[in-house]
Amino acid sequence: MIHRFFSFMLPVLTVSFGLSSCSTQDSNKDKTEDAKLKESRRYDLSLRDRLEFFGKLPSVAESKENPITxxxxxxxxxxxxxxxxxxxxxxxxxxxxxxxxxxxxxxxxxxxxxxxxxxxxxxxxxxxxxxxxxxxxxxxxxxxxxxxxxxxxxxxxxxxxxxxxxxxxxxxxxxxxxxxxxxxxxxxxxxxxxxxxxxxxxxxxxxSPSRLDKYLGGDSLALSVQEKKGMMSFALVGCTSCHNGALLGGNSFQKFGVYQNYWEETQSAKHDEGRFEHTHNEADKYFFKTPSLRNVAETAPYFHDGSVKDLTRAVEIMAKVQLKYTLNENEKANIVAFLKSLSGDIPENFKKSPVGL
Ligand code: HEC
Ligand code: HEC
Structure with a gap:
């Protein structure tokens, strides 16, 4: 833990050292910059015990059975x-x-x-x-x-x-x-x-790597203070019990509607039974794969039936039906800001139809 703590803080220390060597005209600006850095670092300290819930996106997705060429x-x-x-x-x-x-x-x-x-x-x-x-x-x-x-x-x-x-x-x-x-x-x-x-x-x-990966790689300033607060709330209220790892999801099946029927909140017309429709096992009723939250701010509408258009509303529903928790306005705004930091990108050429088609 000590080791991780130091390697994590190192880039911040380097940056503040660089700033303190500026000329005196800039000293006021430096003070506010320094204050910002200090505040930002404070959140790194409180986040450091929660980082185990998150992971850097690997840069390759290899398969032994299907080598990429x-x-x-x-x-x-x-x-x-x-x-x-x-x-x-x-x-x-x-x-x-x-x-x-x-x-x-x-x-x-x-x-x-x-x-x-x-x-x-x-x-x-x-x-x-x-x-x-x-x-x-x-x-x-x-x-x-x-x-x-x-x-x-x-x-x-x-x-x-x-x-x-x-x-x-x-x-x-x-x-x-x-x-x-x-x-x-x-x-x-x-x-x-x-x-x-x-x-x-x-x-x-x-x-699609995002700013979260830069942050986890040691660039403290890759996330804003609000995003760090959101990351903290995301872990504290328990979102990470299902949305964890490099994808913040994609690795487990969970009941949608732990504390109440999901459709009471989503207003879904159909009560999709999720994994049960595939396995016919009673224990799988209303279980869905926990989706990855990478790029979630860009992939509305939400849930398996696209029943919710707004990300803030989706977050509010999650807290209520999965955790029986009512998020306050600050927590909601901060979590949504954090989720936006998960938007990444893919190579430009793949966004266009290939030549010759
Ligand atoms: C008509 C729209 C449509 C087309 C065309 C389509 N998909 Fe999909 N795709 C879907 C829907 C809807 C789902 C989710 C279905 C479900 O989970 O029951 C899905 C699921 C997936 C998933 C799973 C992702 C996850 O999060 O689990 C992958 C991967 C995927 N599609 C790739 C493809 C590929 C590759 C093709 C072309 C060969 C393709 N899709 C064609 C609509 C489409
Ligand atoms: C008990 C497990 C669990 C917990 C806790 C949980 N989620 Fe989810 N989350 C899920 C599952 C399962 C789904 C998919 C539900 C569906 O559409 O059927 C989901 C869907 C989502 C979606 C929609 C994603 C999409 O692409 O449609 C968002 C956003 C989300 N969760 C955010 C959160 C946040 C924020 C928290 C904490 C307040 C949270 N979740 C807590 C299991 C969980």
Missing amino acids: AEKVMLGYTLYYDNRLSANNTISCNSCHNLAKFGVDGLQFSPGDAGKLGGRNSPTVLNAAFHATQFWDGRAKDVEEQAGMPVLNSVEMAIPNEKFLIDRLSKIELYKMLFAEAFPGEPNPINYVNLRKAIAAFERQLI
């Missing part, structure tokens, strides 16, 4: 943006998980290939490769398994079967080339397993 990523990137992955050539993965909009479409429910709406809100694909399981109910184990599912889902991309899509892609020159490059030495590289692997390899690149 530049060729696979190129193929996956192309497939991700290609409308030909839907029955009537109308939508791609990017339609519902728009990479120029933090990996979401901003809608409560997303229209599929035939215009029909799904029953759950589209979560972001950013950092999804790090989730312990995929989907709100965890019915896919990783991004490799998940990537094949929306394509065949009748409400989403509505491709009738794997062979239909493989036949379609096999006629396209671009894919003959890209699959052969991504899976060298394979006699029939255009197949469904490889399609899933390539899309997943691309998703494994969608990692």
